[in-house]
Amino acid sequence: MTQRSATHATFAIERVYPHEIARVFRAFADPAAKKKWFAPPQEGQPDRHSMDFRVGGREVNAGGMHGGHVYVYTAVYQDIVPDERIVYSYDMTMDDVRISVSVATLEFRPQGAGTRLLLTEQGVFLDGHDNPEQRERGTKGLLEMLGRSLAN
Secondary structure, three states: OOOOOEEEEEEEEEEEEOOOHHHHHHHHHOHHHHHOOOOOOOOOOOOEEEEOOOOOOEEEEEEEOOOOOEEEEEEEEEEEEOOOEEEEEEEEEEOOEEEEEEEEEEEEEEEOOEEEEEEEEEEEEEOOOOOHHHHHHHHHHHHHHHHHHHHO
């Protein structure tokens, strides 16, 4: 029997990108633009990605290493203010086992000629399958991939 647990945590990450807000926001809102950076770094591209960017719309991103675990990110957009804010809730599964449930907020603010992005995530990490430190580290990696994608 699995030992049940729920670990709650909140983290905030701030990044400044030397690109206008509309371009940074589009990297989250446009499915083709998001697919370029929102993928596991080892895999390059997800095995499955779908995105319906609207309030109530869903996004699914699934992938994994050959012969390894399959991870699925399933999000629902709760609030969208163009070029200002995106709020979404999401869960993560590993091989059909739910490992976490989170609410995340992205805030886009001017920073000189660029954009200051503030990401705040409130999560519950379930049964020891994931933890806040791993999630924060993974999210920072995704934001680094976003920066590289915006530079191209």
